[in-house]
Amino acid sequence: MRATALSMTSPRGGALSRRRRAGLILAAGCVAAASLYGLGPGGATASSHREAPLVAADPAIDNTDLYAFVSPERRDYVTFIANWQPFSEPNGGPNFYPFATDARYNINVDSNGDARPDAIFRWTFKNIDNRGNSTFLYNNGPVTSIKDENLLFRQVYTLETSFNGKPFVTRITDAPVAPSRVGPASMPDYQKLRDEAVITFPGGWKGYAGQADDPFFLDLRVFDLLYGGDLSEVGQDTLAGYNVNTIALQVPFTDVALNEDPKRNPVIGVWSTTERRQVRMADGSSSGGWAQVSRLGQPLVNEVVIPSGLKDAFNSLSPDKDATIPAVVKRVTEPEVPKLIEAIYKLKAPATPRNDLVEIFLTGITTKANGPIKADLNSQLNNADVNPKKFQPSEMLRLNLMVPVADSPNRLGVLAQDLQGFPNGRRLTDDVVDIGLQALEGAALTGKLVDAIATGDKVDANDNAFTGEFPYLALPNGVGVNTLAKDSGAGAGAPAPSAPAEPSTKPTAMIGTSSDWVPVMSIGAAAAVGIGAIFFTIWWRRRNRIVPTAHPDSTAEM
Amino acid sequence: MRRLIGTPLRIGAVALAIALALVLLGGMLGRAPEAPQIAAEPAAVTPVDRLEQMIQRSQERLRRVPGDWHTWASLGMAYLERARITADPTYYPKAEEAVRRSLAVKPDGNTDALVAQGALANARHNFAAARRYALAAIKTNGYHADAYGVLTDAETQLGNAGAATAAVQRLLDLRPGLSAYARASYDLEQRGLTDQASDLMRRALVAAVDRHDIAFCRNQLGDLALSAGDLAAADAEYAAGLAAEPSSVALQRGRARVAAMSGRTEEALSAYAALTRRAPTPSYLIEYADLLRSAGREADAHSQLRLATAAHQLFTGNGGVDGLTGAALAEASGQPTRALREAQAEWARRKHADVADTLGWALHLSNRDTEALAYARRANTTGARSAIYAYHLGMIELALGDRATARHHLTAALQINPHFSPLDAPAARQALANLGSS
Numbered sequence: 001m002r003a004t005a006l007s008m009t010s011p012r013g014g015a016l017s018r019r020r021r022a023g024l025i026l027a028a029g030c031v032a033a034a035s036l037y038g039l040g041p042g043g044a045t046a047s048s049h050r051e052a053p054l055v056a057a058d059p060a061i062d063n064t065d066l067y068a069f070v071s072p073e074r075r076d077y078v079t080f081i082a083n084w085q086p087f088s089e090p091n092g093g094p095n096f097y098p099f100a101t102d103a104r105y106n107i108n109v110d111s112n113g114d115a116r117p118d119a120i121f122r123w124t125f126k127n128i129d130n131r132g133n134s135t136f137l138y139n140n141g142p143v144t145s146i147k148d149e150n151l152l153f154r155q156v157y158t159l160e161t162s163f164n165g166k167p168f169v170t171r172i173t174d175a176p177v178a179p180s181r182v183g184p185a186s187m188p189d190y191q192k193l194r195d196e197a198v199i200t201f202p203g204g205w206k207g208y209a210g211q212a213d214d215p216f217f218l219d220l221r222v223f224d225l226l227y228g229g230d231l232s233e234v235g236q237d238t239l240a241g242y243n244v245n246t247i248a249l250q251v252p253f254t255d256v257a258l259n260e261d262p263k264r265n266p267v268i269g270v271w272s273t274t275e276r277r278q279v280r281m282a283d284g285s286s287s288g289g290w291a292q293v294s295r296l297g298q299p300l301v302n303e304v305v306i307p308s309g310l311k312d313a314f315n316s317l318s319p320d321k322d323a324t325i326p327a328v329v330k331r332v333t334e335p336e337v338p339k340l341i342e343a344i345y346k347l348k349a350p351a352t353p354r355n356d357l358v359e360i361f362l363t364g365i366t367t368k369a370n371g372p373i374k375a376d377l378n379s380q381l382n383n384a385d386v387n388p389k390k391f392q393p394s395e396m397l398r399l400n401l402m403v404p405v406a407d408s409p410n411r412l413g414v415l416a417q418d419l420q421g422f423p424n425g426r427r428l429t430d431d432v433v434d435i436g437l438q439a440l441e442g443a444a445l446t447g448k449l450v451d452a453i454a455t456g457d458k459v460d461a462n463d464n465a466f467t468g469e470f471p472y473l474a475l476p477n478g479v480g481v482n483t484l485a486k487d488s489g490a491g492a493g494a495p496a497p498s499a500p501a502e503p504s505t506k507p508t509a510m511i512g513t514s515s516d517w518v519p520v521m522s523i524g525a526a527a528a529v530g531i532g533a534i535f536f537t538i539w540w541r542r543r544n545r546i547v548p549t550a551h552p553d554s555t556a557e558m
Numbered sequence: 559m560r561r562l563i564g565t566p567l568r569i570g571a572v573a574l575a576i577a578l579a580l581v582l583l584g585g586m587l588g589r590a591p592e593a594p595q596i597a598a599e600p601a602a603v604t605p606v607d608r609l610e611q612m613i614q615r616s617q618e619r620l621r622r623v624p625g626d627w628h629t630w631a632s633l634g635m636a637y638l639e640r641a642r643i644t645a646d647p648t649y650y651p652k653a654e655e656a657v658r659r660s661l662a663v664k665p666d667g668n669t670d671a672l673v674a675q676g677a678l679a680n681a682r683h684n685f686a687a688a689r690r691y692a693l694a695a696i697k698t699n700g701y702h703a704d705a706y707g708v709l710t711d712a713e714t715q716l717g718n719a720g721a722a723t724a725a726v727q728r729l730l731d732l733r734p735g736l737s738a739y740a741r742a743s744y745d746l747e748q749r750g751l752t753d754q755a756s757d758l759m760r761r762a763l764v765a766a767v768d769r770h771d772i773a774f775c776r777n778q779l780g781d782l783a784l785s786a787g788d789l790a791a792a793d794a795e796y797a798a799g800l801a802a803e804p805s806s807v808a809l810q811r812g813r814a815r816v817a818a819m820s821g822r823t824e825e826a827l828s829a830y831a832a833l834t835r836r837a838p839t840p841s842y843l844i845e846y847a848d849l850l851r852s853a854g855r856e857a858d859a860h861s862q863l864r865l866a867t868a869a870h871q872l873f874t875g876n877g878g879v880d881g882l883t884g885a886a887l888a889e890a891s892g893q894p895t896r897a898l899r900e901a902q903a904e905w906a907r908r909k910h911a912d913v914a915d916t917l918g919w920a921l922h923l924s925n926r927d928t929e930a931l932a933y934a935r936r937a938n939t940t941g942a943r944s945a946i947y948a949y950h951l952g953m954i955e956l957a958l959g960d961r962a963t964a965r966h967h968l969t970a971a972l973q974i975n976p977h978f979s980p981l982d983a984p985a986a987r988q989a990l991a992n993l994g995s996s
Binding site for chain 2: 312
């Protein structure tokens with residue numbers, strides 16, 4: 001609406017004489033004029049300049065979580081799962097949630113520790129749109145197969161890979177994307193659609209792209225306490241009922257390990273990125289370059305470590321720059337969260353500088369970087385063929401591929417001496433909220449869980465069970481979250497945990513030496529939850545600026 | 559409009575009574591329902607109203623956690639988006655209040671609130687203040703994409719073209735997406751790179767998810783086509799936008815303009831009548847009045863101008879500043895002296911090409927053509943392909959007796975868009991005919 005009044009239709013020139021005769025008299029009491037006085041302070045919009053959206057929704061490139069773990073049923077394959085498009089609500093509009101066709105979705109792997117990718121897996125998406133111009137139909141009948149012609153809008157993807165800096169090679173084109181689940185009548189057998197979207201590639205790779213239940217579990221409301229909120233209602237998985245768009249890939253260890261030798265070089269670092277093409281304002285052309293618009297390695301950490309003022313910067317950095325930004329390193333060595341906890345709850349913050357956190361967040365746990373944790377677990381420095389001089393501390397999700405698959409995974413992962421779990425990679429069942437909180441309070445350093453915060457956010461498992469086979473994720477929820485809330489009534493209890501049984505794994509003594517968890521301090525459960533609250537504050541911001549309406553959990557079978 | 563109640567109204571009791579009357583009126587007129595449709599089989603999909611979801615979630619959250627300053631700031635931003643989409647100014651004070659609440663909780667280092675304050679200042683045409691807020695926000699977080707969006711808008715409107723381009727480049731580098739593409743498109747358009755501007759707006763459309771964002775992109779694509787005189791392409795864009803968001807006032811205006819430019823005057827008039835009932839903004843009302851006048855309905859035109867004047871007085875009476883609209887109103891009301899005063903005051907505030915064009919024309923209307931020429935030339939040397947800029951320049955040159963360049967610029971105006979105005983385009987043809995015959 002740029003210069004609307006003057007540039008397009010207002011009569012001038014020849015109209016001038018008429019104008020001059022016009023002589024408008026403004027009658028103050030005129031009903032028509034007076035009616036505008038209802039517009040209040042700030043008055044009428046006078047939008048005689050172009051106004052463009054400023055906070056346009058862009059969830060398709062909003063990267064929420066990354067997982068990397070040894071495949072439990074295929075133990076020499078590693079599985080990567082990355083999620084975008086948070087808070088996708090089934091029947092929410094109704095709507096569907098495509099991947100962005102103008103973005104690149106990457107999973108990056110660094111095996112030699114220089115903080116640069118040695119393997120890049122890159123997904124791009126295309127629309128197959130048979131809706132025509134005048135309709136907003138998603139489907140015009142039941143969708144019983146992935147290529148069902150009743151599905152009027154669908155997507156396919158191309159996967160390209162680059163290893164060791166060599167040019168990209170196309171691995172597959174036009175692979176089907178599992179559709180958004182829009183309801184039981186439209187998609188009576190979603191499992192079939194899921195199965196058809198699981199692709200086996202040459203070389204034994206498996207891939208999946210499409211919708212899934214959001215596997216992350218936590219109670220976002222715990223952090224209300226920071227703002228004086230009511231703590232009486234924690235213990236619900238706030239993400240229950242929502243879907244995400246998932247990309248999952250399973251590849252042999254040998255394809256990602258340094259020198260294709262996972263026995264000598266078992267550790268990899270993983271992070272996901274989303275990119276959009278850059279534009280040169282000089283002439284409006286695409287420059288050929290791509291801008292990184294989001295980056296994700298370890299869960300929460302990026303946000304907990306990086307204060308909100310640096311979050312935007314961090315998202316645009318590549319990992320090899322991390323250690324060159326003093327503010328980033330300082331936030332690791334002098335973390336904010338334990339100080340907040342100490343100030344509010346008198347749980348004494350561990351002494352700084354926190355070099356244990358440097359190990360967890362920036363180097364991987366190793367004895368080779370002069371860190372305080374006396375263990376070698378998941379730093380590339382422990383790869384036999386790594387040149388330590390080229391090692392570059394950086395934030396990524398590090399995984400030791402040779403740690404055996406735990407028969408009974410412990411949700412607290414490494415801190416509960418289940419070494420296959422977070423922060424050694426990340427499994428779907430790892431309770432990263434509680435783990436992260438424990439780590440920040442020094443549990444990795446002492447080898448003792450901090451009892452005072454043992455309850456964390458009181459959400460210990462996802463609402464929907466994970467499966468035993470690739471891509472492991474629960475099917476997308478098929479019932480609208482708000483619909484469900486209404487149907488099941490308010491005040492439904494905590495989710496029925498589908499978590500695996502609690503620990504029986506024998507510690508292998510790589511982390512800590514003590515298995516007698518001594519309560520450091522006794523504080524009330526509510527306070528403990530409040531501590532969790534602080535922890536989430538910054539994380540929550542990234543995930544979605546808006547917390548969804550609180551709702552009872554979905555335990556409905558789809 | 560019902561939301562009006564409960565917001566602090568710093569106006570008199572009489573005005574409040576009238577406000578209530580307007581609420582009733584608004585209730586009678588009714589806004590298009592915006593509630594999501596219920597799923598049906600086959601699944602008809604309406605592009606989601608993410609903005610409405612965001613507002614509802616924020617409100618819900620803030621009822622529960624009133625100390626959450628982040629959400630207060632983002633609610634303020636959401637209200638400003640609503641104001642932009644609906645042209646409903648009652649969202650400005652709501653946005654202001656939300657930002658105030660955010661700052662009350664966290665007065666220092668509150669980047670989100672600074673950005674929202676800047677966006678609000680832009681919306682109220684206080685571009686210099688918007689620029690200051692944006693720079694303050696950037697000082698606290700140099701990677702905050704929205705801050706560069708606010709800065710881009712402010713620098714653009716202030717006429718600092720180089721700074722605007724630098725800001726939008728930074729925005730593009732930080733977060734390529736709809737917000738960046740749309741601003742980049744406008745920047746290119748102002749430099750006359752209309753094909754590239756359209757390309758970027760198409761890219762913005764690809765990135766659009768929210769139905770209002772789809773409507774915005776379609777509207778801009780329609781306006782780009784319209785400014786080049788391609789009525790059919792423009793109409794197709796507006797229609798596609800209305801399929802996504804039937805209640806968009808901007809798109810309804812677009813179709814009304816197409817009707818007017820196509821000579822379907824009655825259709826255009828009824829479209830403007832409906833449009834200005836929903837969104838009684840000064841600019842829409844002036845357009846409507848112009849159209850009425852071109853149809854010979856002077857008295858009706860005056861009624862609309864009275865409304866426009868009242869709306870504008872309300873805006874300025876509450877601290878808003880908009881010399882362009884003020885000049886347009888004065889001009890339309892036959893007050894060239896006041897039009898010139900408004901244009902000069904606006905030029906003192908900012909040096910955008912639109913202001914140069916307006917000031918040049920206002921000088922012309924006051925028979926100060928020698929001075930007018932410099933401003934009209936300045937507007938035309940920005941590179942923007944604007945029929946109205948060229949028309950004004952040509953007419954000023956004609957008044958100065960420079961017949962050759964006048965013919966050149968009047969011809970150019972009609973070449974850019976033969977339909978550019980229902981009154982000015984015929985005036986340009988008439989002037990050219992007079993030039994040719996003498």
